[in-house]
Amino acid sequence: MAVTGKIVILIVFVVGIIFQSPQMILRPGLLRALINNFTEGAFNIPLRISKHGHSHKSFLRGDPTSVMDNIPPEASKVKYLNQDEAIQVDVDLLKDYKFGVDTQLMELAGLSVATAVAKVYESKKAEHVLVVAGPGNNGGDGFVVARHLKMFGFENVTLLVARKPTKEGFLNLIYQAEHNQVMVSYDASSYRDHSATLIVDALFGFSFKPPVRPDYQPLMDILVSSSAKLVPVVAVDIPSGWDVENGPPTDDSIRYMPDMLVSLTAPKLCANHFQGSYHFLGGRFVPKTLADKYALNLPPYPGTECVVRLK
Numbered sequence: 001m002a003v004t005g006k007i008v009i010l011i012v013f014v015v016g017i018i019f020q021s022p023q024m025i026l027r028p029g030l031l032r033a034l035i036n037n038f039t040e041g042a043f044n045i046p047l048r049i050s051k052h053g054h055s056h057k058s059f060l061r062g063d064p065t066s067v068m069d070n071i072p073p074e075a076s077k078v079k080y081l082n083q084d085e086a087i088q089v090d091v092d093l094l095k096d097y098k099f100g101v102d103t104q105l106m107e108l109a110g111l112s113v114a115t116a117v118a119k120v121y122e123s124k125k126a127e128h129v130l131v132v133a134g135p136g137n138n139g140g141d142g143f144v145v146a147r148h149l150k151m152f153g154f155e156n157v158t159l160l161v162a163r164k165p166t167k168e169g170f171l172n173l174i175y176q177a178e179h180n181q182v183m184v185s186y187d188a189s190s191y192r193d194h195s196a197t198l199i200v201d202a203l204f205g206f207s208f209k210p211p212v213r214p215d216y217q218p219l220m221d222i223l224v225s226s227s228a229k230l231v232p233v234v235a236v237d238i239p240s241g242w243d244v245e246n247g248p249p250t251d252d253s254i255r256y257m258p259d260m261l262v263s264l265t266a267p268k269l270c271a272n273h274f275q276g277s278y279h280f281l282g283g284r285f286v287p288k289t290l291a292d293k294y295a296l297n298l299p300p301y302p303g304t305e306c307v308v309r310l311k
């Protein structure tokens, strides 16, 4: 390799170390992506710089699974859905494409979210992860996320359930989580454990209509206060409390910015307001004919991955 090449690699490492500083205030996601793209383009050497982990080179040139390092050019063309479109796509998936096997979509959605979480926050496997799960399908995704995080080696996972479901499919998902050593708590209004260093927000998804009902405020408080303390919050599909189309609310008691957003099926318009570090798309289950019907312009998922990074 030419000397100039080595010098540029050295500079990139130094920048990487600076950006990994715990005192870091800036979100370096974009810069990291630029650095990665530049380095790969110039030397065909993917360089991974993870805020939460470590810097290392992967010599797997063109590694199709390097989701963290590659943002496909098509990502900029993906369609962002309004609330009606999001609901209609859901109806089509269930009715026209027979995804109605109760929790089948949730399983795929939750698996994608857990996959993205495990990639980004690998260094938190020994720490306490709290999954806050709401009363709808977004909450159902959360039940699945909790179980898969345990499968992926996260040692201490708590699932905080907003309301005990009545549907059998949901109850089964909680049962499965419990039987995979997830701690399940229904004590939503009086949950006082502040030890979690990673939060998954599966409280409300695209059917949320503001304002937040008072009985759900304690759960919103966990999201808002954690994020204020710089505990990373991962939003499942929509950051709870956000307007599905217009993004963050003006009310401070429910406004927060997630560190990571995992959009499911297709991003919703509110994702235009996302300013955290990582934006993924998950749920690799959309049939091509459905994607065409709504002109979703979905980017290619790399290799066999169930997530693709958008930002």
Ligand SMILES: NC(=O)C1=CN([C@@H]2O[C@H](COP(=O)(O)OP(=O)(O)OC[C@H]3O[C@@H](n4cnc5c(N)ncnc54)[C@H](O)[C@@H]3O)[C@@H](O)[C@H]2O)[C@@H](O)CC1
Pocket: 086, 089, 090, 091, 093, 105, 106, 109, 134, 135, 136, 137, 138, 139, 141, 203, 204, 205, 206, 207, 208, 209, 210, 211, 212, 213, 216, 236, 237, 238, 264, 265, 283
């Ligand atoms: N293609 C899809 O459409 C998919 C959807 N999935 C998930 O399903 C979610 C949508 O699920 P749902 O339609 O069940 O809706 P949500 O999970 O968004 O929430 C609906 C529930 O929240 C309650 N709620 C709404 N506004 C409230 C407020 N202001 N205060 C308190 N409670 C409120 C409702 O009473 C209802 O119980 C998506 O965001 C996504 O996470 C995924 O499971 C799989 C794929």
Ligand SMILES: [K+]
Pocket: 138, 201, 202, 203, 204, 205, 235, 236, 237, 238, 239, 240
């Ligand atoms: K959510």
